[in-house]
Amino acid sequence: MTSGSDNILQFLLELDPFDKLPKSMVERLATVASVKYLAKGEHIAFSALCERRHLYIIRKGAIEQRTSLKKLRSRLGEEDQFGFTFLEPIKDSEDGYQAHAIEDSLLYLIPHAYIIEVCHHHPEFKDYFAAAAKTRLHSAVNCIAKKEEKSLFFRTVGELASENITVADCNDSIKKVAQQMCGSQRSSCAVILQQHAIVGIVTDRDMTHQVVSKGIDTSLPIKRVMTPNPIIIKRDDKVIQAISLMLQYNIRCLPVVEGHNVVGLITTTHLVHNHRTQSLFLIEKIKYASSPNALSALKEERAMVFQSLVESGVSAEIQGQVMTMIMDAFTRRLIQLSEQVLGPPPCDYAWMVAGSHARNEVHMLSDQDSALVLSDKASAADRIYFTHLAMQVCNGLDAIGYPLCSGNYMAAAPKWNQPLSRWKEYYSKWIASPEYNRLLSISVFMEVRCIHGNADFVGELQAHMHQTIYGNPRFLKALTRDAIETSPPLGIFNSLVLEIGGEHSNTLNIKKFALNLIIDLARIYSLSAQGSQTGTEERFRYALEKGALSKDSCDSIIEAFRFITQVRLRHQLSQMKQGKIANNNINPDAFSSFERKHLKEAFKIISDLQSVAKLKFT
Known part of the structure; x- marks a missing residue:
């Protein structure tokens, strides 16, 4: 290997995605690579007539890519690569594309044929060199996940599920099902079938709270006390999906199915034995916290959840959903504790969240975007009650680690603590005249979700917003x-x-x-x-x-x-x-x-x- 190709080799061995290829393959690419110098102002033109195609890597300098219509596509610097498009047949729309040197630039050129050879011998790297940016990005997202592929989050439900589960018919007596659950293979849950289809579920807690405590006749059919339409999970689903379902629906066990057959049970007990998921069940602790100080003491566990999710490489969508459910739980509990102190609410209301919280995209920097939608019957005295309620909840969330909104878009602000009719007036005004300040306000409250109280208020408000937007074409233009x-x-x-x-x-x-x-x-x-x-x-x-x-x-x-x-x-x-x-x-x-x-x-x-x-x- 010449000194020139040795320099190229050392450079490639530290450059994505070549750093993931076998060294012998990278050595081969380094020996066939050529060097091209472009003085500032020079360019490389690409067209459908190109016979010699290469992947270009910028070693020094800067390149500006422009279309045949001179539109800027991107500016590239050291270590950037281009020429992916030309690893596949050139599209008509890209005929005439040019790469201009905006500084004196040194490029390494790897012939198209050798990149094809890499993809042939190592097909797992094909996406890294795909012409479509979306394919390369998808590969990059998966690459991060694969680093933690063997973590608990990525194991299948079937690997953790217990086979100890009772399966009963909906017409079996309560007593018979209870005896089956207490049999030699004790089960904390019974799945109830009707003509081989899952129609319900009964847990040992149900037996205590729904049967024993109420003195129900145990000769009655189990369908009288079962929970209908239970949430189930497939054997091949990932553990993170089971966790997400348990948090979302506040349940402790999930029947595991394969096809139409019940094959096992996964419970919170199976999961909390592993320290990486134990913190995910802090929702249970939040639910029973006795004071705002007790909730504030749980903020470190919230940080642990975030760390586990990020390090496990789960999708951003799942991370957002789990962190949102935790923020929901903190907010609901603070509302409940505040109502215990202030007394029951004097009228109907909805606690509405907005922004990333409403989009189910909460992260560690998510602040508070919230509002109160009150009944139109709310009096001035009622408004004072809700002002105190909102201040306690917002300050409590701040102590937990959800910062106060810097723009003051919070329920504690009088402007965002209004009757439903007043909220409708807000939206009508914002949409009719979307000047900057009004556009900012509706941008904050474009996504809203009720997490406590009368959800119909928020549903009615959302319907009003959308109807008003669709009746005003100017609004979409202003938003764009x-x-x-x-x-x-x-x-x-x-x-x-x-x-x-x-x-x-x-x-x-x-x-x-x-x-x-x-x-x-x-x-x-x-x-x-x-x-x-x-x-x-x-x-x-x-x-x-x-x-x-x-x-x-x-x-x-x-x-x-x-x-x-x-x-x-x-x-x-x-x-x-x-x-x-x-x-x-x-x-x-x-x-x-x-x-x-x-x-x-x-x-x-x-x-x-x-x-x-x-x-x-x-």
Whole structure:
């Protein structure tokens, strides 16, 4: 190997994805790689007539990619790669694409044929070199998960489930089922069948609370005391799915099925024996906490849950759902404790959450976005009661680790503690005249969810909001114009959009310049199809279903959202481990080659969808 190819080898061995290939394969690529120098202003042109195709790797310098219409695609710096598109037949829309050197640049060129050879001998690496950015991002997201593939979260339910489960017919007597549950293979649960279909479930607690304590005649059929339509889980589902279901429905056991057959039972006992999931059941502790101070004492366990989820590599969607259920539980318990102190509420009301909390996307930085929707019969005296209630709950959440909203979008603020009719007036005014301040307010309350009280109030308010939006086409245009004012950072990383001044100077705010843009786009596309969903991914999927978004665009933006969210969450965890206060501001120098490459691809996907939204909706 020559000194030149040796330099290339050392460079590739530390560069994603070559660092994951066998060294012998990387050595082969280093020997066939060529070096190309581009002076500032020179360019490489690609067309359908290209015969010699390469994967280009920037060793030094900076490259700007432009389409045949001179539109900027992206700016690339050291260690970045391009030419993926030309590993597959060139599309007409990419004919004439050019790469311009905006600095004197040194490139390494690996012939197309040898990349194909790598994919042939190591098909697991095919996605790393795919022409579609969404495929490369999907591979990157899975790569993070695979590092912890053997963790408990990724084991199947069947591996942990107990085979000790009673199966009974719905017409069997209560006494007979109880005897079966207490038999030689004691079971804490009985699954009830009717003509071989699961129709109910009975636990040992049910036998105590529903039968013994009430003096029920045990000769009656078990269907009289069973819980109908039980939640079940498949044998091949992952443990994290079982945990999520238990938290969501506040249940202690899940029948495990294979096809139509009941094959076992998984309970909280099976899971809490493992320290990595024990903290996930702090919801049970929250439920029975006797004071706000007792709840505040549980905030360290909340941090443990977050760490377990991030380190286990579960999807950002599951992380958000679990952290949301925990925030829900803290909020509900604080409301209950406050009502015990203040007395029962004087009228009907709903505690409404907004923002990431309403989207089921809670993380360690999620602050409080909340409001109170009161009955239209609420008096001035009633309003005073709810002001005290909201102040106690909001201060309690702050003590637990959910910061007060810096914009004061909280139930404790009088403006957001209003009767239902007043809330309808708010939405009508915001939508009719979406100037900046009003657009900001409706952006906060675009996603709302009731977590305590009269859910019909929030449902009625959501219906009013959507009807008003659909009757005012100007609103979607205004929302789109606001959403595309901020662009993702397409530049090379030493020219990113960085914070200027203050404690976060020269860092990238990944929330402001990436995640918020995706959330805004999800709103726009969902509303354009008259959708009422609140979650980011489900909004994109709904827009696809209704034909408002192409499948390629939908898949691409969801993969971008997942990858950027993972980067954000791992950054937050890293800061927590260092004893720092977690934030959304990342020093670009802290990005690995892996993160830098895929973040740029994600930013490009966001920019492309913004361009489409601008043409389509404004």
